[in-house]
Amino acid sequence: MGQWRRRRRDPPALQGPPSETSGAPSAESQVPGRKHNICMVSDFFYPNMGGVESHIYHLSQCLIERGHKVVIATHAYGRRKGVRYLTNGLKVYYLPLRVMYNQSSFPACVHSLPLLRCVFVRERITVVHAHSSFSCMAHDALFHAKTMGLNTVFTDHSLFGFADLSSVLTNAFLTVSLCDTNHIVCVSYTSKENTVLRAALHPEIVSVIPNAVDAADFTPDPSRRQDGRITVVVASRLVYRKGIDLLAGIIPELCLKHPDLHFLIGGEGPKRRVLEEVREEYQLHDRIHLIGALEHKDVRGVLVQGHIFLNTSLTEAFCMAIVEGASCGLQVVSTRVGGIPEVLPEDLITLCEPTVQSLCAGLETAIARQRSGSVSSPTSIHARVRSLYTWENVAERTEKVYDRVAGEEVLTMHRRLLRLRAHCGPVAGSFFALLAVVDFLFLLFLQWLIPDQLMDAAVDATGPHGLWRPDQVMDAAVDATGPHRLWRPDQVMDAAVDATGTHGLWRPDQVMDSAVDATGPHGLWRPDQVMDAAVDATGPHGLWRPDQVMDAAVDATGPHGLWRPDQVMDAAVDATGPHGLWRPDQVMDAAVDTT
Incomplete structure (x- = not known):
């Protein structure tokens, strides 16, 4: 319960106008050089293709290269479920969430909490980074992360209007989702202005970090x-x-x-x-x-x-x-x-x-x-x-955002409820405050059912304690043939060199050579140990002897024939003779009885 009592300062949007230096975070609020455990969350990721998917993947790869631990949580795509690993040990959780429309999952906070809690606890996540206003899973993750006392960051990749019904509903939901999020990232200054107006945010907690291209x-x-x-x-x-x-x-x-x-x-x-x-x-x-x-x-x-x-x-x-x-x-x-x-x-x-x-x-x-x-x-x-535009620059600027939010406190449940009511209005604010209370009570039930300390910590594939490190794995393009290759010719079997060369690991005196050893003086297949159909079957030492097999030309009709006339039915004799099995009084003869 102690982790839910961490507190953070209210954003300037609720404190009145900022001072002249409010745009620059104080030294105390930043933790430079700190390595973070980051969970990227969005409905949109590979194998789906698009700008958001590409952004998440390239940003994650660059953050891994900078020493951070990064995992990705998205919904299952067809048969792609469970845990998958991508380049550099990037772990992806494909969670069994139902897709509602256009690859966006169904907004079910209670249903997604056990799954996301399992990911956050097992991976020891410190920062939850959600992507895209269209992703219901991203908003669910922000909601649950705040309940669990984790720092949150959101990246908005789109522009919305203010007049049509779809934009009105999306903007209202975004206002609730971002009112107590630590920091928001936009991909352009136009996008920043749009997001600040839509979600009623203070510009100080919104940064601009553009996309990039490889x-x-x-x-x-x-x-x-x-x-x-x-x-x-x-x-x-x-x-x-x-x-x-x-x-x-x-x-x-x-x-x-x-x-x-x-x-x-x-x-x-x-x-x-x-x-x-x-x-x-x-x-x-x-x-x-x-x-x-x-x-x-x-x-x-x-x-x-x-x-x-x-x-x-x-x-x-x-x-x-x-x-x-x-x-x-x-x-x-x-x-x-x-x-x-x-x-x-x-x-x-x-x-x-x-x-x-x-x-x-x-x-x-x-x-x-x-x-x-x-x-x-x-x-x-x-x-x-x-x-x-380079992804290395994008990762460096995003890292500064993580350092900033790492020094901020998280709202207590009481202050979070007050923020929701004050920021979202008496009706919507009260409804989502009630939803936050339900989410918190459900979290307490899950912690009682399966305490955090009993959940096994996942093995780190990336990050400062990652077991899968680039200098310890085999890179077919670099390490296998480069000067620091891990696969060396003197340690593995090379069919073109080591198998037949002077130092070959496969030597003729240790294996069976069908061209030499099978028929030569030292052949492993010797004529006196195998059955030769041309010699042994009919010779004096033949294994197939006439007195041990049935000869159809001799034994069937000879004195020792196995097929004897008195034991079989001869159609020419027994059918019409005194012992015939087919008797005229038992069968109908068309040539006799009809005329």
Whole structure:
């Protein structure tokens, strides 16, 4: 019970206006150099593909390299259940939670508490980092982590409106979920403003840490481009939010003006039918190529075939796609929405209003630059993007957030209930305060049923005490053949060298060689020890002797025949003779009795 009594200071949102230095955390509130046990929680992770999934994976890998212990909790995907290990010992818990809609699990706080508590206790988690406003599992994890007295961090990857019903409900739920969260991370300054307004947060507890791209996976290859044409590449989900209706209006107009213009579109979604109708109506089958769904490993192979990358999104918090396109050396044309203007320098992107006319004008400008040869080389564009966004920088900045929240106290249950009522209103606040009390009582019951001290601690695969360390495991690409290889030729059997060489581990005098030892003077298979069908079966020492087997030509009809006429039925004699078994008075003879 002592762990639930830790306290933290109220965020400035409830203390009045901050001072001039409130944006910088005090030295006492930070714990630099500390190694954390982190649990990333989200409904969205591999094998599902997307920006959130990629962000969680790459951030986790970089945090592991910096010495932290990282585990991931997500819901089960089909037959992928239980615990799985990924690169560098990254442990993933695929929990048996029911999926409600669009890979988001059902919001059942009571049901998820036993599972998440087991993960948090066994892995000795100190920081719970939840991702995505769309993930119910992420909000459940924040709720339970606060009940258990753990520090919490939330990363928002999306932008929301304020008018439609879906946004109103999501914003209300986000307000409850983030009102007592230690720190929030957004991927752009536009996203920060959006989140602060939606959840009524103080800007001091919200940081901006952008996404990144693994530049080694998105290198340019101009040789893949086809001469005599200009190719525009689109890679996104074919849904309304990605502006596919705008794309459908752009294609016919530009294809009519530029006979050498082709569109290469990768992605899948309900708006695919709109593009197919445009292709049919304007007979553009040879100029519009719909690839369909793309795996992440195949995206680069599509991007390098193009000259221009087009993004028509209606809302984006960051947009990883345009960074990947620029990394492959393409000109980028995009709508000016959300946090996109913050992502790339002005000379690497052409920004347009989300209208067909503006996007057509932007593409016309990019096409003119491409034909005149006034664009930068793909290699130089890749080099600039490579220096702008790296996952190592993202991990370093996220680590500072963990150090900050590690020095903060966690609200007691009493203060947490007061915060919910004060921040969320008398109705919603009272309801979620009651839910927090139920969650706390259920936690006490679980602790009585299975005390924390009786739950076995999991073996650390990563972190400062990790047993699976990079310098102790076999890396097929590096350690197996490099100067510090763990698999050395003098310690293992090499079929090409050690098996037949001077120091071969398989020596002819120790194994049976069918070409030499089987028939040679020292052969292990000797004629006097095996049965030779050509010699021993019929010779004087034959194992198959005529007097021990039945000879059908001799014994069947001879004086010693085993088949004797008086023991078998002879159809020619016994059927009609005095001892015939078939007698005329017992059978019907058609030739006699009928006439």
